[in-house]
Amino acid sequence: MKRFRNYLVILATGLVFIDLAYLNWHQAKRLTVEERLATIEKRLDSLIKRAPASSEPSARLNANQVSSPTATFDEQSPPSPTPSNSKSAVTTSSVKEYFVPLGSGNTISQDWVDITSAKATIDSSRYGSIEAVYFEASLQIVNGELHARLVDETGNHTYYSSDIFHNSSTPQWKTSTAVSLNNGTRTYKVQLRSTSGELGTMAAARLRILVK
Incomplete structure (x- = not known):
């Protein structure tokens, strides 16, 4: 218990x-x-x-x-008026610069020859007050010198002061001293000559016109 x-x-x-x-x-x-x-x-x-x-x-x-x-902002400037025979125009503060293409060509001649593929018809009155005109060309040749000059075909006038030359196989732009365009509508052409008789090439030629 x-x-x-x-x-x-x-x-x-x-x-x-x-x-x-x-x-x-x-x-x-x-x-x-x-x-x-x-x-x-x-x-x-x-x-x-x-x-x-x-x-x-x-x-x-x-x-x-x-x-x-x-x-x-849209920074594009309004287009400048360009004469019908001008390829391009550049405007500065007080001067307009026009480029008139003349063409290209080549030669082996040691005498001056006309380059039929390098000419243009220009009416100088369309440019207003012209300040200066320069003949320019891109030239090249292996040996010797390649010369180029401007001729007024209409008036049969040669611009002897426009004679420019180059002596290298590397193309280079050459510029003449200032020339004066004749009044009215004229056809301008380019003449070439090779001092060595070897092939010389003008890749391009043009007139640079400065207008006030």
Whole structure:
């Protein structure tokens, strides 16, 4: 009987410990859930408070972008009037520069020969007040010298001062001293000669006209 009573006491004590352990576990779990909920609430509050602050810089940035547009400008200049027989024109502050192409050609002749593929008809009155005219040509020859000059075919007048020459196989532009165009409509041509009798080539020739 005494032994049975001892068993009951031990069993009751064990039940008490189990019950206390269960209550502690349940309380701890409940606190953990409550702590998690509290943590979540704090994070939500912090996000809500930060939202207006983070959107404010974007609003300021957009405002700056709207108030400071990037402007673009068209810097093209209006075209300058060019006579019909001019290939191109360049305008400076007070002088217009026109280029009239004459053509190209070659020769092996040691005497002056007409280059039929290098000529142009020009009406000097279409240019207004002409300040100066220059004969220019791109020349090349292996040996010797290649000479070029301008001739007024209409008036059968040779511009002796327009004689230019080159003595290299590397093409190079040469420019004469200033010449004066005759009044009215005239046809101008180019003459060539090779001092060595070897082939000389004029890649291009032109008149450069300066107009006030």
